[in-house]
Amino acid sequence: KADFVLNRPPYRDAKILVCTGPNFGCGSSREHAAWALLDFGITCVIAPSYSDIFFNNTFKNGMLPVAVPAGESLAAIAAEARAGRPIEVDLEAQLVRDAAGAPLARFDVDPFRKHCLVNGLDDIALTMQKESAITRFEETRSAHAPWLDGSGYLARRPGRAGPVRVDAAPVPKTNRGEELTEPLEW
Numbered sequence: 001k002a003d004f005v006l007n008r009p010p011y012r013d014a015k016i017l018v019c020t021g022p023n024f025g026c027g028s029s030r031e032h033a034a035w036a037l038l039d040f041g042i043t044c045v046i047a048p049s050y051s052d053i054f055f056n057n058t059f060k061n062g063m064l065p066v067a068v069p070a071g072e073s074l075a076a077i078a079a080e081a082r083a084g085r086p087i088e089v090d091l092e093a094q095l096v097r098d099a100a101g102a103p104l105a106r107f108d109v110d111p112f113r114k115h116c117l118v119n120g121l122d123d124i125a126l127t128m129q130k131e132s133a134i135t136r137f138e139e140t141r142s143a144h145a146p147w148l149d150g151s152g153y154l155a156r157r158p159g160r161a162g163p164v165r166v167d168a169a170p171v172p173k174t175n176r177g178e179e180l181t182e183p184l185e186w
Contacts, residue, residue, distance in 0.1 A: 006040065010084045018081040019047040020074060025054025034061045044089050046077055046096065059113050062122060064091060066107045073105035091117060
């Protein structure tokens with residue numbers, strides 16, 4: 001749709017979405033809303049308030065929701081956006097700036113969430129930071145309760161270290177047990 005605002009330059013390549021209405025993301029209780037914005041290239045949303053679930057989902061997907069209360073600051077940001085001028089969001093300084101570098105608004109971000117965004121850490125990356133502790137735990141647990149390792153524990157032999165490979169069994173592709181190989185039939 002050529003008349004849709006996000007299909008027109010300079011908005012087509014926008015990374016920041018500015019909303020002046022309250023409770024952005026209301027009704028978006030699944031991650032699909034955040035995914036759709038991210039797929040479009042939006043990595044930051046500036047709005048006066050957010051629905052709780054959408055707010056949390058943006059962080060989980062590496063996006064920054066910036067809360068700027070309705071008023072002069074938000075109006076100045078929206079005016080810059082409507083004029084098609086770039087807006088800078090400085091997460092480390094927690095500032096929104098105009099194209100000339102002048103501050104337009106300050107915002108707050110939870111320190112842990114800020115750390116995760118600045119360092120590109122998602123839930124998996126956070127978990128992997130504890131890989132050595134997880135490995136130690138699994139080794140201890142395997143020694144004391146090998147049956148918790150699944151059916152592969154039966155194949156363990158004394159002196160053999162590490163996990164035992166257990167090949168996955170194929171599962172049917174439909175609820176009727178039929179194997180479908182043609183993608184158009186899925």
